[in-house]
Amino acid sequence: WECRSVHQPMITTDTDYTGGRHDLQSSPEHPRQPPTPRPQPVPVFSLEELDTTILGGGDDDDERHSPDARHPETMTGSDPSSPAPSRSVSSHSLADDEQSASAVNSGTGLENDNEIPEIIEILQPGKSDKPPVLPPDVVKHYVGCNDELPPMSEKPFLAARADEIVRLESVIGFSGDGRGNLLWLSASGIVVYSVGPLVVIEDLSSGQQRHLVGHATDVSCMCLRHDNQVVASVSGAKGLENSQICLWNIETDRSTKVLTVHEHNIIAVEYSPDDAMLLTLGCYQDPLLIIWDTRSMSMLTSARLEHVAHSGAWDPFRAGEILTVGEGAAVCFWMLEKSSSEEEEDGADSSYSLKVHTTTLPDEANRTSTGKACHVTCCAYVDSQMVIVGTSTGILAAYNTHTNTCAAHWQAGTEEITYVLASSNQLVTASVSGSLKRWTISGLCELMSPSGPTGRESCDVGIEAELSVGSAVVSAVFNTDLNLGLVATQACYVWCVNWKDLSTSRLLCGHSDQVSSICSWPSSDPFLATSSHDGSLRLWLSDRKEQILKLGSEDGVACTCAAVGRTEELSAISDEQIYHDHVRDQLPSNNGNAQQGTSGPPPHEPGLLYNALVSSDAGTSNQEAKTVTTASIQDGAACLPLCVAGYADGSLRLFDLKHQHMRLKTKPHTASVTAVGISVDGAVLLSGDVDGQLIVSNAVTGMTVRRLTQHSGAPITDIHLAPAELVLLSSESPGRRSGDLLQGLWLAASVDSRISVWCSDWKRDRCDLVDWITFPTPSDHRFAKSWSLRRNDESVYRSLPPTLARFVKAGGGQIIFTGFSMEKAINIYSLCTRQIVRSIPLANWCSALTLSQNDRLCFAASTEGVIRYMDLESASFQDILTGCKNISSVCSLPAFPNAGREERLMVATSGSVQVWKFVTSRLPLK
Secondary structure, three states: OEEEEOOOOOEEOOOOOOOOOOOOOOOOOOOOOOOOOOOOOOOOOOHHHOOHHHHOOOHHHOOOOOHHHHOHHHOOOOOOOOOOOOHHHOOOOHHHHHHHHHHHHOOOOOOOOOOOOOOOOOOOOOOOOOOOOOOOOOOOOOOOOOOOOOOOOOOOOOOOHHHOOEEEEEEEOOOOOOOOOEEEEOOOOEEEEEEOOEEEEEEOOOOOEEEEOOOOOOEEEEEEOOOOOEEEEEEOOEOOEOOEEEEEEOOOOEEEEEEOOOOOOEEEEEEOOOOOEEEEEEOOOOOEEEEEEOOOOEEEEEEEOOOOEEEEEEOOOOOOEEEEEEOOOEEEEEEEEEOOHHHHHOOOOOOEEEEEEEEEOOHHHHOOOOOOOOOEEEEEEEEOOEEEEEEOOOEEEEEEOOOOEEEEEEEOOOOOEEEEEEOOOEEEEEEOOOEEEEEEOOOHHHHHOOOOOOOOOOOOOEEEEEEEOOOOEEEEEEOOOOOEEEEEEOOOEEEEEEOOOOEEEEEEEOOOOOEEEEEOOOOOOOEEEEEEOOOEEEEEEOOOOEEEEEEEOOOOOOEEEEEEOOOHHHHOOOHHHHOOOOOOOOOOOOOOOOOOOOOOOOOOOOOOOEOOOOOOOOOOOOOOOOEEEOOOEOOOOOOOOEEEEEEOOOOEEEEEOOOOEEEEEEOOOOOOEEEEEEOOOOOEEEEEEOOOOEEEEEOOOOOEEEEEOOOOOOOEEEEEEOOOOOEEOOOOOOOOOOOOEEOOEEEEEEOOOEEEEEEEEHHHOEEEEEEEEEOOOOOOOOOHHHHHHOOOOHHHHHOOOOOEEEEEOOOOOEEEEEOOOOOOEEEEEEOOOOEEEEEEEOOOOOOEEEEOOOOOEEEEEOOOOEEEEEEOOOOOEEEEEOOOOOOOEEEEEOOEHHHOEOOEEEEEOOOOEEEEEEOOOOOOOO
């Protein structure tokens, strides 16, 4: 047994922990070793850059201050002839670092040679003293990207809760990048899961959501206290800040404590059976095991692991015992010990130490035919004497917790096992292929008794049932008898698994990659269309957070943009008739294009346009080549438009959402499509690519009608078509007289701060350039010189904010636009006077832009996760903190008075969609 204490380095002990366990001191395999001579380190910093008054100065301190000397187990560049570091000093605790650091800061010398101080390392930018640590090749280990929110250039203006105009109502999606980020309170029917940095608490019976906002990066894992009152969620490091462990009170939705000790990601967090302690386990970059006191929220003890751990668990039957499994087929049994009673009587603070006994899988179980390293990835306790572990090679092994030996093992499959859940005689396993297996393990208990069979492979186990959820399982939680549970996959799906019926039904879902665009249209039901870089185009019911339709690409090409047209039913209803202010009554109908006898939208109740969910996604892979329908839509009852989508391979696809099929596929571009649009009559498709090419295609034949090169060399960032009503232009327009009404206006914007306005009549084959808007850019910007030298280089524009523009119906023809210019601002441009009539300043560069239903409010989103909504009449504004990064698109879901639905704001982020509800019309002045 190795003792790893918070007050002393790891030592060997002859104290027998439990009867039958190994004594490392008496074992010939672990003899005592003399202290290892400290090798000569490789300098990684210059002594002139250090403060000699703090470090002591002098050549004698070079060896003492080397970071390699502090961590002999990670030493690089040492003398090959030097002896290997002793096992007794290969552990390193945080408390040792704190004591060493205090000795350096106090300016005192070292008491003995074994004390090594903590120092400040000063490295040259771009240089590192250690080779990069590669992540383990297992799915179970969390290796999140940890793209934190960029720092805000200006403090946001947040209104009081009573003065907020919009409020987060729901989030559509699930984070498939997390591990163990799904919790289930089976008694109350509440599910807790993460969507990026947000923690969502959803009531399955009512569908209502609550949101916990506070993490700066994506949540990696979570755990629930056994009294169901506190949730502990973990997120990765942000810049120079450590990882966050947030403790949330479920009743108040408030964060009670934030712990920051781990320098890198945390792969596991779990409460002890009595909720008195909390376990956190660091990732491969910092394999650190920390035990916390949940009452004082202080660190009890810590230990640095010799093997990178992939999972950890408390022993539910014996207090203070922990199991960690990881690389090298390591299975580590830990015991937490408290200080002696004599020390407590003297009034000293209680101290804790960790003892560990490390074992490995048997050679026959650790051996692989492919030569790939075997990792123990998961574990689960069956009873007081048995624990089951799973490996990356598909092996399941049963360990006796009294002797810490492997009693049996068997081949459960060929792929990595990501989760193991056990009860008294049942076992459920999940793998990276999405396979779920239910085992009967009643015969394994006989192997744990001394009178049982001695052969390691003589065990009575068998498969009772098997299901599939299509992709790698990253989270799983079941009830006590393992008959009903929830399973989350890497493809961002959450399935409800019922072993009695041998069925799986989809509970939650979301995009597995960045959502590129979001589209809405006036309808009695709140339909929503989204496109994503995962190659799919999906149709949603936003109020129920249900996926109605999924259209995937054959080869998995990213869907970079999407736009919707108008249906025949919509064309018979005027925009003025369906537009409804959330504080005023419905505007009177003044329909100039309505068909005779049509006075309004056809009356019908909301929610009758779809049938019950049909779980037809089960068993499908990520390489979906055809339409996948998850809910049927009644033919002729749904008001669904045509939808055009652009892809990274330069192709366009036109989908009929109503009849659930693809009408057209064409490839007019040679580069990735960045913006698309469809004409009001649905006759032509507009598209732009990263090369600045604008192409007009026939929506029936797919043939190219026109190719416009005015924006050549700069990526097209936006295409917008004017509303159906006609726009009044001045006499300065080419070929027009004062008072003329023009139809078919559309605009295109490119990243080089240019906007072109076009007037088209596709029936007469006319497309005229009406106006050209350019705005200056700062000459001292770091990209200014690159524009003139590398104008066609896409990498130059990738770091610039996009140029975005929208038509405004009010004001006799106006355009609102923003982009990279001298100032961060929203500009309102008049097509009649050809001048900017107003500018509203912004705090951050805009990444997405939209207008409210009545064109009064403007919503400008930024990469900092802030949305500023402004009143275009009074120029007052407020800010919204979304808590998510990479806002790529925003849109307004129109209100439908006949259906009793108010307006909503839709925000597309990394793999999810946020739905914001308008709660008031009064905008406080700023």
